[in-house]
Amino acid sequence: xxxSMHSSAARGWRLxxxxxxxxxxxxxxxxxxxxxxxxxxxxxxxxxxxxxxxxAATECIDPSEDLRRQHASLERMGCKMAPVLHNATTYTxxxxxxxxxxxxxxxxxxxxxxxxxxxxxxxxxxxxxxxxATNEESITGRRVGDCAx
Numbered sequence: 501x502x503x504s505m506h507s508s509a510a511r512g513w514r515l516x517x518x519x520x521x522x523x524x525x526x527x528x529x530x531x532x533x534x535x536x537x538x539x540x541x542x543x544x545x546x547x548x549x550x551x552x553x554x555x556a557a558t559e560c561i562d563p564s565e566d567l568r569r570q571h572a573s574l575e576r577m578g579c580k581m582a583p584v585l586h587n588a589t590t591y592t593x594x595x596x597x598x599x600x601x602x603x604x605x606x607x608x609x610x611x612x613x614x615x616x617x618x619x620x621x622x623x624x625x626x627x628x629x630x631x632x633a634t635n636e637e638s639i640t641g642r643r644v645g646d647c648a649x
Contacts, residue, residue, distance in 0.1 A: 535584040537591060537616035539563040543645045550637040560647035563622075589616045606630060619643075 541562035548555040575581065579597035586592075591614045599606045610628040617623070620643035628635045 535586065535591065536564045536567045537589070537614065537622065538619050539567075539616065539622065539641075540619045540643055541565075541647075542620075542643045543647050544641050545644045546639055546641050548637065548639045550635070558644070563641065590614070591616070 539562075541564075543558065543560050544563060546555075546557045546559075548557075571581070574595055574597070577597060577599065579595040582594040582596075584591055584593055593612045593614070595608075595610050597608045597610075599608065608628060608630045610626060612624055612626040615623045622641050624637075624639040624641075626637045626639075628637075
């Protein structure tokens, strides 16, 4: 493999890493304090599906506060957030971002639909489009108990 091909492959790999990081950030929707569903703090179990890959995690968290932090993070990255559409238990979030990376500017558009089944369970469906490619991801979150003292 030539140095040029090696460098191109490394840039492609870094780009995929950045896109994966962005997808993770977008998977937790962004929202202002009054645009976040009321979710209980505690021990939460998450199931994430991205393409054919499945992931699971458990963490002690305040999901509503985490949603607020995600909003601030996306805004710091330069994303333009559309007003949240809220209908009963469904919240729809959209963001358009232009990320400045060494290979150039990458534009991303994401739409996340959060359905709060209760203050202890929700679902996220996220669609991200970048450079003509679309990725879909889903996350289910369920509160499984109180955090360990």
